[in-house]
Every structure is written in structure tokens, then in C-alpha cells.
Amino acid sequence: MRLVELKESIEHHIKQISEYTATPGKGTTRLTYSQEDLKTRNYIKGKMREYGLEVREDGFGNIFGKLEGTLKDAPSVMVGSHFDSVPHGGSYDGPAGVVAALEVAALFVKNNLTPKYPLEVVALVEEEGARFGGGLMGSRGMVGLLGEEEFQNLRDTNGISTVEAMVEIGLDPSLPKKRDMKTIKAFLELHIEQGPILEEKEIPIGVVEAIVGLTQLEVTIKGQAGHAGTTPMDRRADALVAAANIIGRLPELAEEEGEGTVITTGRLNVYPNGANVIPDHVVFSVDIRSGKEENVLNVIEKTKNLVHSVSKSGIQTSVEQLLYIQPKELNRGIRSLLKEKSEALEIPYCSINSGAGHDAMVLSDYTDAGMLFIPSKNGLSHCPEEWSDSEDIARAVGIFYETAKILTEAE
Numbered sequence: 001m002r003l004v005e006l007k008e009s010i011e012h013h014i015k016q017i018s019e020y021t022a023t024p025g026k027g028t029t030r031l032t033y034s035q036e037d038l039k040t041r042n043y044i045k046g047k048m049r050e051y052g053l054e055v056r057e058d059g060f061g062n063i064f065g066k067l068e069g070t071l072k073d074a075p076s077v078m079v080g081s082h083f084d085s086v087p088h089g090g091s092y093d094g095p096a097g098v099v100a101a102l103e104v105a106a107l108f109v110k111n112n113l114t115p116k117y118p119l120e121v122v123a124l125v126e127e128e129g130a131r132f133g134g135g136l137m138g139s140r141g142m143v144g145l146l147g148e149e150e151f152q153n154l155r156d157t158n159g160i161s162t163v164e165a166m167v168e169i170g171l172d173p174s175l176p177k178k179r180d181m182k183t184i185k186a187f188l189e190l191h192i193e194q195g196p197i198l199e200e201k202e203i204p205i206g207v208v209e210a211i212v213g214l215t216q217l218e219v220t221i222k223g224q225a226g227h228a229g230t231t232p233m234d235r236r237a238d239a240l241v242a243a244a245n246i247i248g249r250l251p252e253l254a255e256e257e258g259e260g261t262v263i264t265t266g267r268l269n270v271y272p273n274g275a276n277v278i279p280d281h282v283v284f285s286v287d288i289r290s291g292k293e294e295n296v297l298n299v300i301e302k303t304k305n306l307v308h309s310v311s312k313s314g315i316q317t318s319v320e321q322l323l324y325i326q327p328k329e330l331n332r333g334i335r336s337l338l339k340e341k342s343e344a345l346e347i348p349y350c351s352i353n354s355g356a357g358h359d360a361m362v363l364s365d366y367t368d369a370g371m372l373f374i375p376s377k378n379g380l381s382h383c384p385e386e387w388s389d390s391e392d393i394a395r396a397v398g399i400f401y402e403t404a405k406i407l408t409e410a411e
């Protein structure tokens with residue numbers, strides 16, 4: 001494999017796909033089933049055919065390019081990511097993974113490999129949820145988590161349904177939707193990190209250990225309203241002072257826990273919210289994330305204890321858990337294979353957790369899934385400044401190529 005050639009090819013794909021935007025000069029805006037989707041789709045399908053893959057779409061418009069294996073009816077080793085974007089996003093979130101997958105397949109063909117298990121490149125729709133909401137639509141649909149009726153009922157902000165939008169760009173919503181997951185042997189996804197860790201460490205590859213769990217708590221503090229001028233300090237039950245005390249100490253809880261645990265208060269509502277009234281009621285959010293469930297549970301417990309510790313006469317506290325999503329560990333075997341191949345190729349790597357959800361997270365419940373991250377310049381994503389080095393994408397292609405050779409039992 002010649003790195004320079006591979007890098008050029010990757011740059012060409014990224015540049016070409018980035019031109020399919022509804023907001024030229026103002027970042028990538030590629031909503032699902034839009035004209036920009038169609039142009040990108042045609043580009044991806046064209047490259048799949050050029051690289052010798054058999055092209056197919058499903059009833060969601062997910063694109064598959066298959067390189068047959070010699071074993072009859074054997075499950076595929078799938079590589080890919082999504083190709084939609086947020087409004088005014090960047091050129092790498094999603095396409096980096098699709099482009100890497102295309103180049104892995106190209107290497108199989110160029111090197112005349114004969115896999116026993118098929119290799120399949122996948123380009124998924126509507127991961128961001130920017131048009132129909134919710135997100136992860138292509139992968140959730142593929143595994144059967146999004147039923148026919150639910151899919152048909154989804155509408156964009158203009159009232160256009162998924163089916164109408166598909167037909168508009170010539171897609172066929174009556175094609176099979178749910179995939180028999182027995183037909184997938186493994187799933188590999190490359191994604192940009194969308195954070196600052198790899199860049200700061202100057203490491204080109206992150207092997208994703210887990211997709212972090214997410215907990216949202218809602219904390220309510222009740223005190224006693226009063227006149228800001230006439231209520232003496234020792235007679236006050238100020239709900240905001242109590243809340244501020246708690247919020248100021250939350251970061252310590254995550255720092256003590258370590259292992260990448262993070263905690264955030266992003267929303268705070270103060271009642272009655274008047275400059276001359278002592279606040280009697282405060283509600284705020286606490287968002288807790290970590291790659292290990294144990295860490296998440298510990299921090300939830302410590303947060304509850306901290307909140308209740310400010311209860312005293314006149315101050316009442318309560319904590320409600322609004323959301324709990326378990327952290328998802330990616331497949332152990334694939335993780336070690338990715339590390340082994342990075343070492344063999346002398347590519348520096350480190351373990352990392354993903355702070356955001358990805359298609360691999362959905363697929364990891366149904367098949368052996370593995371993920372690689374590459375650095376994001378200045379940690380930026382979902383903005384026109386989003387940038388990653390195509391040399392890092394090329395490195396990931398090398399690791400996936402070697403890993404896919406093992407998984408497909410190619411010779």
C-alpha cells in the first residue's frame with residue numbers, strides 16, 4: 001500500500017463530497033433525501049461500481065457495496081459510516097468513515113484478495129437526525145429498531161414525510177428495510193473524534209473502547225421567597241444560593257471519579273427570577289457521562305448525596321433521573337485486533353471513549369462492532385471549520401484493511 005497514493009485518493013473523495021452542500025461557502029448542509037444526498041449517493045455508488053462492488057440500496061436508502069466471498073451465504077464484514085450532515089456542518093463527520101470504507105474495498109480488489117466472507121461497504125442515511133429528528137435512523141432502521149409505520153410517520157419541519165422525500169429523489173421505499181442480522185459478521189466504523197484528546201496527545205488513532213453512557217438528572221431546590229431588602233441574612237432560605245453551592249462542587253465529583261468521567265450543568269431555571277426577590281425555587285440539569293457504568297453509578301450516588309447535604313430548615317431538595325443510557329463497550333476481540341494491527345503497521349494509537357452516539361453503538365447490540373477515531377483539528381466538529389488530516393484517514397484505512405483481511409479470512 002502506498003500511503004501517498006491512498007492519501008490523494010481520500011482527499012479527492014472528501015473534496016468532491018464536500019461540494020454536495022446546500023450552503024456553498026457556509027459549510028456542509030446535506031439533509032437526508034435532499035438533492036445533495038442524491039449527488040453524494042450517486043458519487044458513492046459510482047465509486048463502489050468502479051471498485052468492483054455490487055451495489056444495492058435498502059428501503060431507507062442506505063447504500064451497500066458488496067465484494068462477494070467464496071463461502072456460500074456467509075455473513076458480511078461491514079465497514080462504513082453515515083453520509084448526511086447537520087446544517088452548516090463540516091466535510092468529515094460521516095464521510096471520513098464512508099471514504100475509508102471505500103478505500104479498504106479498493107485495496108482488497110487492487111491486491112486481488114479472495115475473501116471467504118464478503119466485505120461490504122455501507123453508507124448510512126440520517127445519522128444526525130437533522131431532517132427527521134431522533135438520529136441514527138439508517139442504522140436503527142437496518143437492525144429493526146425503527147418499524148415501517150414509525151418510519152412512514154416521520155416528517156420534516158415542512159411536513160414532508162420520509163416516503164415522499166425518498167420518492168422525490170428516485171428512491172424506492174418499498175425495498176426491504178430490516179436486515180437479517182445473521183447476514184452481518186462484524187461492523188467497523190471510522191469517525192472523527194469531534195473532541196480535543198487525540199490532537200493534544202499527538203496520537204493519530206484512537207481505538208474506541210466504549211461509547212459513553214448518559215445520565216440526565218433534574219435537581220429541584222425549594223426555599224422561601226422574600227424581599228431582597230427587608231429579609232435579614234439569617235432568616236433566608238435562598239434556593240439559588242443552595243443550588244450554586246451544589247453546582248460549584250459537581251466538577252470535583254467527576255474529577256475524583258476519573259477515567260474520563262464528565263459532569264455538566266447546562267440548564268438552570270430560577271423562580272421567580274426577579275432581581276429584588278430571594279429565589280424560592282431553582283431547577284437545574286446534571287448531565288453525567290462515562291465509558292464505565294460503575295463510574296456513572298458512583299457519580300449519580302455522590303450527586304444525590306451532595307444535593308441532599310444542603311437540605312436544612314427552609315430548604316428542600318429532590319433529584320429526579322430523567323434519562324439513563326448504559327455505556328456500551330465495543331467488541332473486545334475486535335478492539336484487540338485493531339490494536340494488534342496498529343502495532344504491526346507502527347501506527348501510534350491509544351484507547352479512547354466516545355462521548356457521542358454513533359451508528360456503531362446501534363450495531364454493537366447485534367454484531368461484533370469496532371471503531372477508530374482520528375484527531376479533529378482544534379477538537380471542532382459540526383461547523384465549517386471541522387478538519388481532519390487525510391493522512392490519518394489513510395492510517396485508519398491501513399488498520400481496517402489488515403483487520404478486515406483477518407475477519408473475512410482473505411487470502
Ligand SMILES: [Zn+2]
Nearest residue numbers: 093094127191
Ligand atoms: Zn457522525
